[in-house]
Amino acid sequence: MKTQTTQEQPVELPLRLDSDPQPVPGCALCDNVAMERDRAKANGDASGVSDCHVRMRRHQEGTH
Numbered sequence: 001m002k003t004q005t006t007q008e009q010p011v012e013l014p015l016r017l018d019s020d021p022q023p024v025p026g027c028a029l030c031d032n033v034a035m036e037r038d039r040a041k042a043n044g045d046a047s048g049v050s051d052c053h054v055r056m057r058r059h060q061e062g063t064h
């Protein structure tokens with residue numbers, strides 16, 4: 001009568017969830033995103049900042 005439940009894995013959060021990804025020196029694309037992020041920060045644009053974080057992380061995972 002027991003229904004089997006799938007066992008859920010413990011959620012592992014990345015450690016660097018809140019830290020800013022750092023631009024790689026000499027990479028124009030990193031630099032570009034970092035500049036956009038600074039601009040968004042200056043404008044108080046939190047969603048723009050996190051958007052840049054996502055873009056930089058994705059780029060660094062793929063390219064670096």
Ligand SMILES: [Zn+2]
Nearest residue numbers: 024027029030
């Ligand atoms: Zn880069």
